[in-house]
Amino acid sequence: MTGNITFTMIKPDAVRKGTTGAILNDIIQAGFKIRAMKYVHLTQKQAEGFYAVHKERPFFGELVSFMISGPIVVAMLEKSNAVADFRTLIGATDPSKAEEGTIRRKYADSIAENAVHGSDSDENAHIECGFHFSQYEII
Ligand code: ATP
Ligand code: MG
Numbered sequence: 001m002t003g004n005i006t007f008t009m010i011k012p013d014a015v016r017k018g019t020t021g022a023i024l025n026d027i028i029q030a031g032f033k034i035r036a037m038k039y040v041h042l043t044q045k046q047a048e049g050f051y052a053v054h055k056e057r058p059f060f061g062e063l064v065s066f067m068i069s070g071p072i073v074v075a076m077l078e079k080s081n082a083v084a085d086f087r088t089l090i091g092a093t094d095p096s097k098a099e100e101g102t103i104r105r106k107y108a109d110s111i112a113e114n115a116v117h118g119s120d121s122d123e124n125a126h127i128e129c130g131f132h133f134s135q136y137e138i139i
Pocket of ligand 2: 118119120
């Protein structure tokens with residue numbers, strides 16, 4: 001059995017380009033229900049905490065500076081098979097390798113500035129939702 005919750009962020013590049021509405025529309029049209037959502041500008045500490053799993057990767061510094069370079073939208077999403085279906089909807093990490101019609105293919109420019117985040121497991125989806133939302137913010 002796979003879970004029905006995933007977590008997403010519309011990253012600073014996509015917010016800057018004015019594609020927040022288009023991306024949310026694609027997400028909703030694909031059958032995801034928004035359970036929680038907010039518009040935030042992360043601090044360096046928050047971004048480092050969120051991406052702690054990547055702290056040994058060579059791009060960690062670049063990733064954190066990018067993620068704090070502007071506001072983002074964070075959301076908890078519900079759908080059957082949420083984690084896998086959402087990763088299919090967003091496409092490969094590198095937008096030039098992402099399938100036609102996927103969110104990253106449509107709205108992202110590079111592997112670093114790739115428009116959206118999607119959880120990679122049910123366990124991480126719950127950890128990430130817990131990082132950003134308290135119980136009263138979840139509908
Ligand atoms: P995300 O976790 O954001 O959904 P992902 O699971 O497809 O993306 P990860 O391997 O978890 O990819 O990498 C996390 C993020 O780090 C990527 O989305 C991207 O913003 C950045 N990143 C990944 N690889 C690189 C790279 N080679 N150079 C620069 N940034 C990178
Ligand atoms: Mg990831």
